[in-house]
Amino acid sequence: MAEPLIELRGVTKRFPGMTALDAIDFRIAPAEILCLAGENGSGKSTLIKIVSGVYAYDEGELLIDGAPVSGFSPRAAIAAGVQVIYQDFSLFPSLTVAENLAMGRLLSENRRLVAPAECQRLGAEALARLDVTMDLDARVGSLSTADRQIVAIARALMSRTRLLIMDEPTTALTGREVERLFAIVREIKAKGIAVLFVSHKMREMLEISERICVFRNGRKVEEGPTAEFTEGRITRAMTGQDIGQERYVWSGDIAAEPRLSVRALGVGERVHDVSFDLRAGEIVGLSGLLGSGRTELALALFGMEPGHRGEVRMDGAPLKLETVQQAVEAGIAYVPEDRLSEGLFMTQSIARNMVASAIDRVTHGPFLSDGEATALAERTVADMRIATTDVDKQVGKLSGGNQQRVIIGRWLLTGPRVLILNGPTVGVDIGSKAEIHRRIRDLAVKDGLAVLMISDDVPELLQNCNRILLMHRGAIEADLDPRGLEEDDIHTRLKTLR
Known part of the structure; x- marks a missing residue:
């Protein structure tokens, strides 16, 4: 295998009361498509943040092109060619496609004035690298999820990118849009850029990757060429069970x-x-x-x-x-597609989210019974097997799976x-x-x-x-x-x- 572009040796990261990564060895080579798999809480996000310079690690060593580095920061990661596309894409919805694409370049050059013609030129160049066409004057907030993702990819590739990290990139995409994304990922690889593809979807892992690395409870439990994996093997590695x-x-x-x-x-x-x-x-x-x-x-x-x-x-x-x-x-009960914007009150407690659709069961006249609301929420948490016993916990602090169970449990309370x-x-x-x-x-x-x-x-x-x-x-x-x-x-x- 070629010398790794980025390598972690024995990297450990601790937070109060937990070890997020435990003596992890990890590498990705130039122009490689590597899938990182694992359940929520397995350590995937922590690894991404270490590789992108957001988190400092407690033990171990990080190497770029075979040379150890210290004091690795987001600025240093970008300079090394690392770009991350998170699930929310981190775009400006009120700005145009051209303005979003040009923003990073203009800021890096300390521009104080923005020339529309320059934005158009930079935007056109960015999209041309991916061989896609798009209305440069369209507001990003009006685009489909798939098109916003393409804008995020195009913007990331405007710098001297050597590693593109994509965090759950297909979560909100249809089958046709996934095919389009995979074609773009393969084009990126052909340009010599490595891709770290993080996903829960096993069929996609097997289709797009060359190598798969599986984390569980902060440890690397499986790693190897994709051809050696099946959906069953990935599932067992991720969960520890069939x-x-x-x-x-x-x-x-x-x-x-x-x-x-x-x-x-x-x-x-x-x-x-x-x-x-x-x-x-x-x-x-x-x-x-x-x-x-x-x-x-x-x-x-x-x-x-x-x-x-x-x-x-x-x-x-x-x-x-x-x-x-x-x-x-x-x-009739309805669980919406987007739990974050349509389904949950993210800053409110589990209990308040639970009883929101069955408020008549815990009110007496104009008064809410906190005790009855708590008891009803605790029964529903147990029934839905939500991974906490604290119904006063903010729902936004739960994993995606537990959040989804909160929504389903809420609507089941309506009978x-x-x-x-x-x-x-x-x-x-x-x-x-x-x-x-x-x-x-x-x-x-x-x-x-x-x-x-x-x-x-x-x-x-x-x-x-x-x-x-x-x-x-x-x-x-x-x-x-x-x-x-x-x-x-x-x-x-x-x-x-x-």
Whole structure:
């Protein structure tokens, strides 16, 4: 193997009460695509921050091009060619694409005045390096997640980048957008730039990487060429256990009256004449390309698209769904796709987040009973197996998987008959994902909850759904029985919808 671009030897990093990294040996070579895998809390983020100069380590040695370095800072990391693209992309949403791309260069040159023509030139050059086209005058805040990511990559490559670190880059991307990103990553490698790709998604690790390194509890537990890994081996390395891949089997009666019946539902120009049935105990998947109308459909069923067309029935009775309150009173709950901006009060406690949707259960007249709220939250925390017993803990300090369980637990307190999950395990590690899937299945089997699971994660749909609906341009194009289907079969069907 070529001499490492960056190497850590015996690096240890401690925080009060914990060891985040324990005697880690780690290396990445020039023009290598390396996947770093591990559950939340495994040490991946700490390693990224050490390699990018944000954290100083307590023990060990860091080498660049074979030479030991000391006093490694973010400025020194950038000078060494290290660039990091975090999940939030760190862009300026109110500025244009050109201004975002040019900002770093202008600041590094201590410019006091900004010339629009210069921004346009620098922006065009940056995008040309990736062989992509984009409206340079578009506000970044108006772009899709995939396009914002391309802007972040283009900006990172404007400096003399030798290592590009991408932290969970595919979390909010559709299948087609992931393919586009992977093509860009391969182009970056062809230019001699190394890529450290951090992901929870095993299929993506196996597809894009040349080598895989797995962390668990602050230690490196597996490392080797990607060809030597399988999804099962990665899972065992990440979690320390085998996680079953058995599929959900619904044992209900297809002739039974539907729990939820949707007929000729339309939402503006985005959803057209959608009809389907969802029975008690069913977990029905819904997937489709970006812009297929699936989220608009979910919002209409949750009373957030007033004025929609068509008919919706619950256990045979017609529903009026013009407000969220009407949907909740009818027994419909909705877990949104973006838990950070749409699902949680990040600075509030677990208990306050839990009871937000069932406030009537812990109030007496105008007064909130803190004791009842705490007791209700503690029961739900135990039921959802959330990794804490302190319901006063700020929800923003939980891992992504535990945050997602807080949202699901909150809506279960409303006693729903239909649960709509939009991206139920986005940004969640493999262990938490398995726990969330287990709880959803239990709710369907034991409580007869009807579940509509909206997801881009095809293995998630195949494992948990007894039917899968494919949506395209606002209409249901296929109703599939997942028995006998494999992942590639679904991907092929989705590609035919383009």
